[in-house]
Amino acid sequence: MATLSVTRPKKSRTLTAVMALYLLYTLVPLAWLVINATKTQASLFSTSGLSFGGPFALFDNIAQTFTYNNGIFFRWLGNTLLYVVVGAGGATILATAAGYGLAKYRFPGRRAVFAVVLGAVAVPATALAVPTFLMFSKLGLTNTPLAIIIPSLISPFGLYLIWVYAADAIPDELLEAARIDGAGEFRIFLTVTLRQLVPGIVTVALFTVVQTWNNYFLPLIMLSEPKWYPLTVGLNQWSAQANGAGAQPIFNLVLTGSLLTIIPLVLAFLLMQRFWQSGLSAGSVKQ
Amino acid sequence: MTSTAAPPVAAPARPAPPARRRRRNWRGWLFVAPFMVVFALTFIAPVVYAFVLSLFRDQAFFGGTVFVGADNYAQVLADPKFWESFQRVLVFLAVQVPIMLLLALVAALAIDSARLHAAGFFRIVIFLPYAVPAVVAALMWGFIYGDHFGLAADLNHLLGTDAVKPLSQNWLLTSIGNVVTWEFVGYNMLIFYSALKVIPKELFEAAAIDGAGAFRTIFSVKLPAIRGAIVIATIFSIIGSFQLFNEPNIMRNLVPNVIGTFYTPNMYAYNLSFAGQQYNYSATVAIVMGVITAVIAYVVQLRGTRKGM
Numbered sequence: 102m103a104t105l106s107v108t109r110p111k112k113s114r115t116l117t118a119v120m121a122l123y124l125l126y127t128l129v130p131l132a133w134l135v136i137n138a139t140k141t142q143a144s145l146f147s148t149s150g151l152s153f154g155g156p157f158a159l160f161d162n163i164a165q166t167f168t169y170n171n172g173i174f175f176r177w178l179g180n181t182l183l184y185v186v187v188g189a190g191g192a193t194i195l196a197t198a199a200g201y202g203l204a205k206y207r208f209p210g211r212r213a214v215f216a217v218v219l220g221a222v223a224v225p226a227t228a229l230a231v232p233t234f235l236m237f238s239k240l241g242l243t244n245t246p247l248a249i250i251i252p253s254l255i256s257p258f259g260l261y262l263i264w265v266y267a268a269d270a271i272p273d274e275l276l277e278a279a280r281i282d283g284a285g286e287f288r289i290f291l292t293v294t295l296r297q298l299v300p301g302i303v304t305v306a307l308f309t310v311v312q313t314w315n316n317y318f319l320p321l322i323m324l325s326e327p328k329w330y331p332l333t334v335g336l337n338q339w340s341a342q343a344n345g346a347g348a349q350p351i352f353n354l355v356l357t358g359s360l361l362t363i364i365p366l367v368l369a370f371l372l373m374q375r376f377w378q379s380g381l382s383a384g385s386v387k388q
Numbered sequence: 389m390t391s392t393a394a395p396p397v398a399a400p401a402r403p404a405p406p407a408r409r410r411r412r413n414w415r416g417w418l419f420v421a422p423f424m425v426v427f428a429l430t431f432i433a434p435v436v437y438a439f440v441l442s443l444f445r446d447q448a449f450f451g452g453t454v455f456v457g458a459d460n461y462a463q464v465l466a467d468p469k470f471w472e473s474f475q476r477v478l479v480f481l482a483v484q485v486p487i488m489l490l491l492a493l494v495a496a497l498a499i500d501s502a503r504l505h506a507a508g509f510f511r512i513v514i515f516l517p518y519a520v521p522a523v524v525a526a527l528m529w530g531f532i533y534g535d536h537f538g539l540a541a542d543l544n545h546l547l548g549t550d551a552v553k554p555l556s557q558n559w560l561l562t563s564i565g566n567v568v569t570w571e572f573v574g575y576n577m578l579i580f581y582s583a584l585k586v587i588p589k590e591l592f593e594a595a596a597i598d599g600a601g602a603f604r605t606i607f608s609v610k611l612p613a614i615r616g617a618i619v620i621a622t623i624f625s626i627i628g629s630f631q632l633f634n635e636p637n638i639m640r641n642l643v644p645n646v647i648g649t650f651y652t653p654n655m656y657a658y659n660l661s662f663a664g665q666q667y668n669y670s671a672t673v674a675i676v677m678g679v680i681t682a683v684i685a686y687v688v689q690l691r692g693t694r695k696g697m
Contacts, residue, residue: 110602113503120498120510123491127514130570133539134528150532150539199423206416214420221431224682228631228654228674229431231661232438235671252430260423286415315521317634322662333523337638340527344641356531359524366519374512381582 131363138162138360142353162357169354176328177335178361181314183246184331188253189309196256196309197302200263201294205276222257234322248323249331253313259305266301266383267294303373304380314366332362441671453668460672469650470673474680476561477652481629484565489621491569492576497606499577500584511581515574522571526638529567530555534642555643564635572628576621583617584610619692623685630681633658653677 133150139162140148144155166174203211233252234243242248271294279289295302317333324330327338339355370377442460444453464470495514499507517525533554535541540552554563587610595605611618633654640647649663650656653673660670 110501110503112505114505116498116501116503117505120495120504123495124510124513126570127517127574130525130528130532131516131520133532134524137531137537145537148537150537150542195423195426198419202416202419206419208414208416208420211416211420214424217432218427220682221427224431224435224678228438228657228678228681229434231657231667231670231674232434232441233430234661235441235667236434236437251426254426255423255430286418290419311519315523317521317523317638322658333521336527337523337641340638341641352531352537355527359527362524363520367516370516370519371512378578378582381578382585 134356134360134363138353138357140353142350145352145356158353159357162353163361166354166357166361169351173327174332174335174354174358174361177330177332180246180329181331181333184249184253184316184320185310185313187246188250189306189313191250191254192256192259192309192313193302193306195254196259196305197263197295197298198290200260200301201267201271201290201298203260203264204267205271205273218257218260230318230322237323243323244325244329246329249316249320249329252319253309253316256305256309256312259309262305262380263298263301266380267298269383270297270301300376300380301383302380303376307369307373307377310369311366332358336362438671438675441668442675444668446666446668460669461676463669464672464676469656470653470676473650473653473656474677477629477632480561480565480632481626484568485622485625485629487565488569488573489576489618489625492573492621493580493618495573495577496580496584497610499581500610501602503602511578515578517571517573518575518578520571522634523638525567525571526635529563529570530639530642533563555639555646557646560639560643560646564632564639567635568628568632572625576625579617579621580614583614587613615692619689622692623688626684626688627681630654630677630684 129151136151136153137145139153139157139159140155141158141161144158148154202208203214237243237248237251242251275293275297276289279293284292314331315333316331317337320329320331320334321337324334327335330338336355336358339351339358343350343352343355443455443457445456445460446453495510498504499511504510520528532538533540535544535550535553540554543552544550553559554566591609591613592605595609600608631654632652636647636651637655637658640651649659654677657670657673657677660666660673664670
């Protein structure tokens with residue numbers, strides 16, 4: 102009886118209803134964005150926010166978004182993809198190798214690495230941004246893709262997650278067995294370790310992708326030319342342009358561009374949720 | 389953890405020592421070194437550089453920079469603009485973070501309780517805003533708040549008033565708090581949920597046998613078991629509040645008269661550098677904020693791990 106109530110409590114309609122209210126709060130702004138991305142600039146101002154109105158202009162808006170100003174939005178999308186693939190991809194690789202190294206090897210300086218990296222988490226990233234900008238500016242890296250990519254390569258959270266995950270998911274016996282078979286450390290990493298770490302790696306990849314895709318502050322200060330902007334900085338520039346005095350109002354493009362910026366990440370999260378959720382749970386085992 | 393538990397029993401046997409010695413050598417650095425090299429370039433070097441910058445002052449009228457020691461720090465600590473912005477994020481932190489974490493905790497407990505219909509659906513939808521860039525969230529909410537074509541305008545129209553003004557001076561900080569809450573409840577919920585999922589099932593059985601009800605189980609078993617996750621989420625939220633930049637900076641386009649150049653410490657540091665060219669002073673502001681953040685995060689961690697929440 103007791104164990105039954107532990108494993109199978111009754112579903113509660115009240116609880117579901119209360120949570121549904123919260124769900125509404127989560128979804129209404131997104132619904133507002135979707136609805137308003139279907140409106141023309143004129144009908145945005147003449148119709149109510151949460152109802153469709155005027156001509157259905159979604160596809161027209163998308164076409165305009167991609168062609169406005171010689172297709173600069175397309176360029177921003179390409180830049181974002183570049184920063185994400187190289188930055189977040191690199192961050193995942195570095196975090197995976199280092200996390201595994203920390204979990205499975207005893208080496209001089211290991212404790213120092215731990216202390217320094219965890220200490221760094223407490224340093225606000227934005228506090229580093231201005232000095233990083235000045236340093237990169239001396240090195241001639243500002244206003245180049247490298248100025249965005251290099252700082253994106255480090256994910257202390259990713260390192261921590263892989264470390265905890267590897268400590269659990271990879272038995273030492275497996276590594277010993279591979280060594281006895283004569284495999285080198287690097288080969289063991291590629292053939293044995295990586296496979297075991299997949300859920301952890303997917304989780305780290307997804308979170309670093311989100312971070313790089315959504316990054317705003319760093320590109321804002323590092324980049325001076327719109328041709329290197331990622332979507333976030335570009336969108337804000339359009340918004341500033343739409344709100345400025347005597348400006349050309351392109352609110353419909355700001356909204357449609359915003360919607361287009363969200364979709365890839367939402368899809369990635371939905372498609373890969375099985376992986377990243379198991380990766381996260383494993384990460385919280387040892388907190 | 390697991391690797392330190394190498395069996396001491398095996399030590400007397402001949403083949404064991406070489407295996408152990410191999411693990412104690414420098415090989416681990418092969419895997420850690422690439423991370424640490426980039427880390428040194430992107431974390432350690434800027435911190436050191438910021439510190440060096442903070443010790444000098446740009447003598448615009450005389451040319452060149454001079455060493456001023458702790459003068460910049462004294463100036464920051466006596467700077468009313470800095471303290472105004474600091475107070476603002478402190479108020480923001482004191483109100484927004486508890487609300488957000490409580491919502492996240494309730495959501496995580498509800499989803500974990502197995503009493504919710506369609507729990508998986510709730511979990512993923514509540515998490516979704518995290519995938520929305522702060523820029524888009526701030527733009528979107530900014531428009532929703534606005535009287536151009538937002539919901540605030542609709543509401544005022546409906547009520548026949550103009551009382552709903554999320555972008556006015558009095559409401560703006562609350563409105564920003566709402567955007568941040570909307571963005572991050574799902575993320576924190578997921579941290580709590582992941583921690584709840586790995587609580588050993590025996591604990592629940594023991595609690596049930598002792599006659600604990602659902603709420604008793606939450607307060608006596610679940611919350612203590614996820615204390616680590618709560619501490620981590622609290623620390624990240626504190627750091628995030630002190631760093632507040634994106635949302636106010638983006639909403640500044642809508643209300644440039646309400647959001648000034650020193651609305652938050654980070655906006656102050658940013659504007660000092662990029663509008664004022666006062667790099668040395670800006671670096672000092674950044675360091676002072678960094679130190680305050682690190683100290684508070686450290687204190688929270690100590691308190692959080694030592695006693696119950």
